[in-house]
Amino acid sequence: MSLTPGPVGRLIEELSRLPGIGPKTASRLTFYMLRAPEAQVIALADAIRGLRAGTVLCSTCFNIAEHDPCPVCADQERDRGLICVVEEPLDVLAIERTRRFRGVYHVLHGALSPVDGIGPDELKMRELVERVRSGGVREVLLATNPTMEGDATAMYLARQLAPTGIRVTRLAMGLPVGGDLEYADEVTLGEALEGRRDV
Amino acid sequence: MSLTPGPVGRLIEELSRLPGIGPKTASRLTFYMLRAPEAQVIALADAIRGLRAGTVLCSTCFNIAEHDPCPVCADQERDRGLICVVEEPLDVLAIERTRRFRGVYHVLHGALSPVDGIGPDELKMRELVERVRSGGVREVLLATNPTMEGDATAMYLARQLAPTGIRVTRLAMGLPVGGDLEYADEVTLGEALEGRRDV
Numbered sequence: 001m002s003l004t005p006g007p008v009g010r011l012i013e014e015l016s017r018l019p020g021i022g023p024k025t026a027s028r029l030t031f032y033m034l035r036a037p038e039a040q041v042i043a044l045a046d047a048i049r050g051l052r053a054g055t056v057l058c059s060t061c062f063n064i065a066e067h068d069p070c071p072v073c074a075d076q077e078r079d080r081g082l083i084c085v086v087e088e089p090l091d092v093l094a095i096e097r098t099r100r101f102r103g104v105y106h107v108l109h110g111a112l113s114p115v116d117g118i119g120p121d122e123l124k125m126r127e128l129v130e131r132v133r134s135g136g137v138r139e140v141l142l143a144t145n146p147t148m149e150g151d152a153t154a155m156y157l158a159r160q161l162a163p164t165g166i167r168v169t170r171l172a173m174g175l176p177v178g179g180d181l182e183y184a185d186e187v188t189l190g191e192a193l194e195g196r197r198d199v
Numbered sequence: 200m201s202l203t204p205g206p207v208g209r210l211i212e213e214l215s216r217l218p219g220i221g222p223k224t225a226s227r228l229t230f231y232m233l234r235a236p237e238a239q240v241i242a243l244a245d246a247i248r249g250l251r252a253g254t255v256l257c258s259t260c261f262n263i264a265e266h267d268p269c270p271v272c273a274d275q276e277r278d279r280g281l282i283c284v285v286e287e288p289l290d291v292l293a294i295e296r297t298r299r300f301r302g303v304y305h306v307l308h309g310a311l312s313p314v315d316g317i318g319p320d321e322l323k324m325r326e327l328v329e330r331v332r333s334g335g336v337r338e339v340l341l342a343t344n345p346t347m348e349g350d351a352t353a354m355y356l357a358r359q360l361a362p363t364g365i366r367v368t369r370l371a372m373g374l375p376v377g378g379d380l381e382y383a384d385e386v387t388l389g390e391a392l393e394g395r396r397d398v
Contacts, residue, residue, distance in 0.1 A: 006265050007253030011246040017239060019231050025219065031289055032218050033250055034263055035308075040216065041247060047210040048244040051232055054206030064233055066205050090230055109234075 008034070060131070062107040062124045064089045072104055079103045081138040085128060085157065087111050087145060095143065103141070106131065111149040112156055120156065129160050139167040146173050207233070259330070261306045261323045263288045271303055278302045280337040284327060284356065286310050286344060294342065302340070305330065310348040311355055319355065328359050338366040345372050 008030055015026035033041050057063070058070035065071065072078060072092075082103030086092055092105050108123040120126070132140060142157055144150035158168050174192035175184055184192070207229055214225035232240050256262070257269035264270065271277060271291075281302030285291055291304050307322040319325070331339060341356055343349035357367050373391035374383055383391070 007246070007249050008263065011243075011250050014239075014243040014246045017243075018228055020224065020227065027289060027292070028219065029217055030250070031263075031287065033247065034254065034288075038251060040213075041251065044210075044213040044216075045244045045247040047206070047213045048232065048240060048247070050206050051210050051229070051240065052237060055233065064207065064230075088230065089233075090226060093226070 061105045062109065062127065063092050063105060077102075080136055082141065083128075083131065083137055083139070084141045084143050086143050087150065087153070091143065091145075103139075108144070108153065111144055111147075111153040113149045123153075125157065125160065128157065129164075132161060132164050132166060137166055139169060141169045141171070143171050146171070260304045261308065261326065262291050262304060276301075279335055281340065282327075282330065282336055282338070283340045283342050285342050286349065286352070290342065290344075302338075307343070307352065310343055310346075310352040312348045322352075324356065324359070327356065328363075331360060331363050331365060336365055338368060340368045340370070342370050345370070 011030045011033070012023065012026045015021055015029055016023050021029075033044075055064050055066060056068050058065045058073055059068050060073040061070060063070050063072070067074075079102045083106050084095060084101060084103055085106045085108060086095070087108055087110060089107055092107065095101050095105075106124065106128045108125065108128070110118050110123050112118060112120070112123070128140075131137070140157075140161055142154040144153045154170055161168055172195055173188065174195055175181070175188070181189065210229045210232070211222065211225045214220055214228055215222050220228075232243075254263050254265060255267050257264045257272055258267050259272040260269060262269050262271070266273075278301045282305050283294060283300060283302050284305045284307060285294070286307055286309060288306055291306060294300050294304075305323065305327045307324065307327070309317050309322050311317060311319070311322070327339075330336070339356075339360055341353040343352045353369055360367055371394055372387065373394055374380070374387070380388065
């Protein structure tokens, strides 16, 4: 005997496929939606449906946007000579929130990971090199994650860009602001020592 | 300048309204859905949409089901003389998973909470009393949560059912199986002492 009726079981199953959502959370969400105002539930279904229909990839930086070009690429006040390369659209949001970056972006949509079958062709790498070659760029900031895959991606891109002679940089690694040396991991602390700056 | 295009911002907003889902998780889920196979995303939207259309409240026990009566109430092998009263449909699932209950259920759809404006009329209480009065019931197990609201609800129901003379019970409180006295909180340990059983 099934105690999770068809529509209920179906939604629990679909929700469980989302990252970070297990069967328990999926159940809780499903039963919440059963009791929430119908308008709210329908609004959610419509928002999901309208997601892809209403978004495009910016053909310049490959960020997700409503229009092509995206607001950053279309903004004449931005510094087009400085391209910040990131792995995912959410990284663009993170950097924009600092309010300390006035350049433009390039979204790779991932990082090199041979083990997962992700090579240069699966990312927007060729497009980045072409962008740099077409001129007007003085610095490429490789802001991929400070992880094994992110580092490998940055090193690969650095080699690809070397012939262009432009400046290639990487985000600093070190102690997080407000951090405590006691709780810092050795690798990060090692990087903080190596990258020490003059006062 | 908005960096979260209309459809993206809209979905993040709708997802953030779900319990336990904050803006960060909503962003992560939204960007996951932007990259997931379109079929999966549409399946989720359809499952949400079809949720209410495909479910009803069982008119006997008020659990959520595909048909009225629900599978439990329709099952002739169940012990109709024992009604287990719970707050929510998920509680029914929890008890069924023990495989140690052969009675039937009654779902109140909440617990008494004057502070939230939830009184007897907002719950399926009158229906429970009518169910007991119509006969054939020998025990009502008040399985509302062992919380302030759950206890208040149980005590209220116990008083409502007193005139019927039937047996009214409450789930035992005590140490969880596998638990350690050292880590038990005082209140629970106090209940475990009070409710001690003969070996």
